[in-house]
Amino acid sequence: MNGSNQFIGLKVVLFTLIVIGIFTYYANSIPQLESRPPQELSLSKENLTPEALVQAGKDIFYGKGTCALCHAIGEKGPRAPDLAGIGARAATREPGKSAKEYLIESLINPTAYVVEGYPPIMPAVNKPPISLNPTEILAVVAFLESLGGTVDVKPSDIPSETSATPTSVAPAAPASLKLPGNPEAGKAVAEVCVQCHIIPGVGKPRRPRAPDLSAIGAIATPDYIIESILDPDAKVVAGYPAGLMPKDFGEKLKAQEFMDLVAFLMTLKGGSPESSEPGKGAQPAEGQKKEGVQETKASSLPVPEAKPAETEKKEGAETQGSKNPTTGSEQNKSQ
Amino acid sequence: MRKINRKVFFIFSLLFFVILLGSAFAQQPAGDQPMEYRAFPYIGSRQIMWIAAQLHLMFAAFILGVPIFAVIVEFIGFYARDPMQRLRYDKLAKEFTKLLLIAFSATAIWGAILTFLFITLYPKFFNYLSNIFSPTLWIYPFLFFGETFTLYLYWYGWEWLQGEKKKFHLALGVLLNLFGIAVLFITDAWTTFMMSPSGIDEKGNLVSLWKAINNPLWMPLNIHRLIANIVFGGSIAAAYAAFRFLSSKTEEERAHYDWMGYIGNFIAIQAFIVLPFAGYWFGREIYAFDQQLGITMMGGFLSWLWIIQAILIGIIFLASNYYLWIGMERIPGAERYRLYTRLILLVLVVGTLVWATPHSLVASLEEARKMGGAHHPLLGVLGVMSAKNTAVNIMILSTFLSFLFYRRGNKISRVSWAKTGVVIQGLILFLAAFIVVFYGVRGYFVEAIVRIGYSVYQVLAVLSAIILTMILDIFMLRNAEEIGPIRWGKMPPRSQYALFLVAITFTWLMGLMGYARSAIRQHWHVYGVMRDTSPEAFSPTLGFAADMVSICVLLFFALVFFIFWIGHLGEKTKILEERVEEEVEGITTAKLKGGYTA
Structure with missing residues (x-):
């Protein structure tokens, strides 16, 4: 024992280095992901096409908006319902509300209607920590409308003054x-x-x-x-x-x-x-x-303009449940 | 006594100076453009803060965890009937406290470094937090002072408060823990506020200090850290004992440090068994506060972190069980359970493999095509929470079983219902395992929201089984016949390396979990309230985090090694002084007797 305990300190140090080395090596050998802060979307009204708006909305949906964490498209998510076909269904949800208006409301006030079977977990996207600006919300609306519906978000809807820089300290609110x-x-x-x-x-x-x-x-x-x-x-x-x-x-x-x-x-x-x-x-x-x-x-979303031609139809349409299509599962019934 | 005063004065002055400096920085003159961030040269602000915070946390965890079980050990000694046992436990409690004493100054120094760095590198953030929590910042140093003062009284009054006065000493120990817990709870309020801010309005202004303190994650983190500190303290104390065991020169020393290592490991693993439940509660509250926070933690860029966590926990379970099984070789009669230990080993290995199975495999495009996606057709089934929860619960039950075997290694129950008791114990454990597996399998066929609830049943089944079996065991082994005494000190050196492995792995795991807790806030200083706009406003990769954690762990062990070495030097000096005194006494006596001839 006496012979072996002469170098005990060295042995323990070596053992420690080897163990820590293995842990470090392993952690470095698995997929390396970095979480970067999201970038603010700022769209120029000039040359803005519906396709560009939809693409921007899609990017936000899977990125800054973090919508895809819970919502899936084409399959029922574990936390939130499937959004396939939402563009078509949104217009029929609430009498007197267009798809655009309904989707905007759903994004900024998602707990107004909570779907049975799903907890009221969706955060308001215009507030921290997501903090989508009005342009970004409209882009997401355009993307959602494109899922089975008609994109009616126009370049003129995009507010000219969009807060482009994130606030640095509390409160994290727009200008x-x-x-x-x-x-x-x-x-x-x-x-x-x-x-x-x-x-x-x-x-x-x-x-x-x-x-x-x-x-x-x-x-x-x-x-x-x-x-x-x-x-x-x-x-x-x-x-x-x-x-x-x-x-x-x-x-x-x-x-x-x-x-x-x-x-x-x-x-x-x-x-x-x-x-x-x-x-x-x-x-x-x-x-x-x-x-x-x-x-x-300073920059809020414009309320969509009325479409008199559609008014008559919607007044006559029956509500298929007062569920929010972005948080609820009742949309499946109308499919 | 002068030594104590100097130390207390030093620590208190340091803290007071930090608070004063903090207040001075926080109160910037009106009209000045507030400085948001400063860059730390060469190393970078994030890295230096990381190191300071992690080292402070490690030392703090140690000095908060050790007093809890030091006092418990002292209580056991106090109530022991056998005077030898009483002395043994008292000596052990004192030895634990000695480690604490040495680490206390290091905690204060790293705390001060952390505060200085925070004030100077993140002045605006510090200003915001100090505005919210200013009353707690005033109370904190006094609590720390109370803790320090009580610790020194507890340590230096050990010999003085013996016999009739022992109860006062125990009361001091309890008071020391109360101070420690209060300090922990205050710092946890600051930490958890950054994750789940409460008690503020939409603009981030304070509305209710109590709500800011009692935010949704405060109590879960308090409990989680309290238990984790015990595990950490136990494992470091066991590693210290292992080192002393290996460098022991006498049988007596070896026997003492073998026993100390066993107790340290026992404490660490007993607390470790409960830790996943506390962690589960903490995680659940994160989800309840903000789904996104929870999803980022479990399913976002941090998802691979949990695979590493599973491997680390698997190593801790395996190492601590291995230590117990080797320990059983020095217990006469424990060979009766050797076959079972092999089965437990199998269960632990399989459990670790299941727990560490990723849901999505790292695969090339071709491999992914062959698999039909990122999920392996077979392994993908194991990479989900249903399987992982089942694995960890079964591993906990298996480890508990190891302890049962160890505990009854050299004992034969004398109670008439011993056989029935064993059958009942077996049934309880089997039923718990059945419930765990049943809900694990059922979890595959239900919605996620239902599946999450199943974990509660699994946890309750395991906890209940452990408690019931233990109660039965205590009654069964009361006045039990002893086959032979445990041969303390008769342990092969490799057993001590198992203790080192537990300590190193748990320390590394602690660092990794610290990164997870902090990284889920992503680009927010205070989640959803105060955004990080510094150039380092991103969460680094797992590899980078692992490098940082390793640096911190190495620094921590280097410092611990250095501190213990200094303590050891002190011991040597003391022994030398005693020898000189003895020699002088001998010479004087000889002179008096006239037998001394120069």
Whole structure:
């Protein structure tokens, strides 16, 4: 023993080196993957073809959007349903909603409808950690529409100001602008609107006759909302008749009331108003309410324009279940 | 006493200085453009932070894990009836604590280095975290001070607090652990907040400090780390004993360190058996918090990491079982179980192979074409969670069985129901194995969401079987007849290398799992809240991570070796002093007796 324990330190060191060497060698010999941060998509409206948009959407679907982690196309995924044929089915899901509008809503407010058999696990893609910008969301919509449907995302839908650089520190939110107007005061003004529109936290009509405004702040720009109040028939959401909204509504409001209303509508992101968790939707911060200033995204998605020709058909169409086609399995029934 | 004061003063001053410096950096003057990142020369910021964090974690894990079982060993000694046993366990607990004492300063130093690097290399990130957690940053150094102070009292008061005062000493040990656990829980809050941020609004501003601390992954990581620290502490203590065993010069020393190595390994493996369950809970909570985080962890770019993990855990199971089987050779009567150990070996090897089977094989285009895809027609079936969960649960049961055989090696039960007891134990273990296999096979025929739930049944079956069998065993072997005493010290050197292997593998595994936990955040400092925009905002490959882990493990062992060597030098000096004292006493006595002639 005495002879052998002379070099015991050396033996143990050698043994340690050999064992660690084997582990290191093995770890280096298996497939080497690196996880790079996703790149922001920035598309030029010029020369933008639907094909290019669909391709960009496909890249996002399998890349930055991380959609393919759960959704499969052509086979039923373990966590989320098959998206084959979603382009055709999306247009028939909700009366009055086009495929584009429905898909946008599904992407930014995915837990609104949860499909039986699947947990409500899909995150809002416009919020961290995915944080797709409006252009990227439209590209994904174009890609999803191409799965059995008609791509109707147009270059004009692409907002000109897309946040191209990721934010570096908390909060990881897109660039923002300050809107004059007190959302809290705007909420009181919005009480009139619930005669026809669904507005969370304010009320809902017995029979909704106008589009649901639950997520209007996430899918529309302030300009769009202002225009919709001042000139309601300039753009009519698919499935709803023109002339329903009073044309003089905007004129009856005082300037402050008008801005308060816009500021309030921009707070409606489709999430739970009580939530304070990141990525789960929230009310405007306390400080903002007091200052009467509301922060909102500089570049939001445009609400798709109405297609009067399709309106009649969709009003007559029966809803095949109020499931979200991007998170639900009921789509299989319509196949 | 002066020595203690100096050490305590040094550690506390260091921490205080770090906090002060942190606060100074965190409060940048208004209007200044905040510095987001600084580059560390030559090595790179990520790499230097990685090394500092990993080494701090390893030392911290050691100093948090060891006191838990040192106090337990001391308690066992305290309640032992046999005075010799009492002395033996007390000596062992003291020896464990000695290791702790030496590693304590290293933990503080690496903690300080880590904090300095964090403040200077990632100032904005540090600023954000310190804004969220500032009250905990103030409490933390005081807790650490409390832990340090209690440790020194615990160590230096060992001889003083004997006899009637022993209860106070035990209470000090418990207090030491309470401080340690509090320190661990606070640091875990910072770590898990980065993965599952809570208690903040959409802008990342703090809403509730308690929610930020008690985020969804906080408690799972607390429990997982607590158990892992015991495993780590046990395995390093066993490796230390193995080294001392191999370099022992007397039979007595060998017997002592053989026993110490056994206890260290016993503690490590007992805790290790429970660790996968804690890991499973942690993983499940990651999925519950954010599916993407979970999928990135298990099915994304990290998927191959779990194959390495399986191999490492397989090695730990095999090495620790091997150590037990060799150990049975020094137990008279244990040869009765030799046949079973061969079967257990077979089960462990098959289990490791199944667990380490990848779902998608690395294959050339031609090979993939022949296989009909990336999944092998046969092996692909084994590369899924149903098979892997089944394998690991069966491996845990097998290891437990090894311990049972070891435990009863030289004993013959005297109770009248001994045979019935053995049958019942067998039935319990068989039933558990059946449940594990049943749900493993059934998992192939159900939806993923249902399959995930099956793991819970498998885990419950195994845990229940272990507890029930152990309770029965305790009653069966009470006042059991002993065939012969365990021949401590009669172990071949190769058995000690099994202990080294367990320690090295577990340390490496710890580093790898640290990378996994951190890498699932990908390009986020705080997941979904604060993005990493530095040039190193990417998760490196597994190969790179393995290189880094190996560097950390080598540095850790080099430092441990150095620290223990210094401790050993201290021992030598003490022995020399005692000898000189004895000689002086002898000379004086001789002089007094008039028998000394110069």
